[in-house]
Amino acid sequence: MAGVRLEFAQFGHFDYFNIYRNSVSTAIENLGQPIGVSSTMYYEDLTVEPNRDYYYRAGVIRDSVENFSEEFHVKTLVEFDPPYDLVVEFKSDETNRLELNWKLDGFVDEQRYYCSETPIDTENLPAPKAVLANDVRSYVDAAVDVGKTYYIRVGAVKNGIEKISSEIFAGGDIYFDNVTLLIDADGGYLNLINNTAIANNSNTVVTKEVANVLPKFSSDSFLYVNRRAITANFVSSLGSIFTIEVVGFPNFSNTLNWANWLSVGDTYCVRNNNLSQLTFGRTGKTPTFDSGAKAVTARESIHVCIMSDGVNICTFINGVLVRTYAYSAMTASSLIFNGDFSSYIEAVRVTNSITRYSMSGFTPPVEKFPTQ
Helix, strand or coil, rough: CCCCEEECCCCCCCCCCEEECCCCCHHHHHHHEEEEEHHHHHHHHECCCCCCCEEEEEEEEEECEEECCEEEECCCCCCCCCHHHHHHECCCCCCCCCEEECCCCCCCCEEEEEEEEECCCCCCCCCCEEEECCCCCCECCCCCCCCCCCEEEEEEEEEEEEEECCEEEECCCCCCCCEEEEEHHHCCCCCCCCCCEEECCCEEEEEEEEEEEEECCCCEHHHHHHCCCCCEEEEEECEEEEHHHHHHHCCCCCCCCCEEEEEEEEEEECCCCCCCCCEEEECCCCCEEEEECCEECCCEEEEEEEEEECCEEEEECCEEEEEEEEECCCCCCCCEEEEEEEEEEEEEEEEEEECCCCCCCCCCCCCCCCCC
């Protein structure tokens, strides 16, 4: 129970104390009737309400004469707990959305939903994404994107005082449990799934200024690859359904010959000889640079994808379907870049048992591959 404890001192003999309380500063002659009497030099007022101003005086009675203390002001605190047991789930079965549930004890004036792509500083809160009624305990936010991580808090407001829940993060990669290989040049030449280095041949991490390449993901670094950049043994356990993505820039130069820019099993993406085009081919078949080949903007990072649904293997450049092949089991044991590669890699991701995108074409991601 909320209350105010008053303590005061009186030297010499006294009979008792009258305790006076008003909601505004009040002169002695207008005090009114006391709210209580105390025979000791303290008094507990248990009839106050939260977030209120109270003005007290003590009147000491001695031989039927009353003398008054100075007035003292007390403002009571707002008594309610912040929202708790906040649970947030990212779902994408019908629409991309965050589903929130939480608990709150007591009555409040309103609630506020905070959602940010960076951790939320309670001392410098962003504008709430939504203002909610005082009695709701759930909310659905449909203005979210797949692949982004969101930081969530709920605030409860009463009489101008706001109390904030603990922070929950949600979103990220809904298929992350299926990711078997993840490389981000900004993180060094590592498989971020298990934080181990990948076998390489004369490859180095360089800044975007040195690479002179416009990154797709706003990366600060690129992995400069001579050839055979990635030999992680993952294809043998890949399965018939998968999505393999590489983001980077395939270097073009009149001094370079052909280069397999991405090769998995018998399907590969190949850069043509001396011309700034990419296409796809299959082992034993000469790739053709016809209308299916894709021109690539100089010095600009691109998204290359090989995706299988177990029936077809589809190949994409910047989300545009280039070639479709009948599925055949993967026989190679590694993801290979070879030939006169000499190019820049921004990120690599392999997802097993999932087709991340539409097999007819898609908009490639513009944010870094999530690491959770």
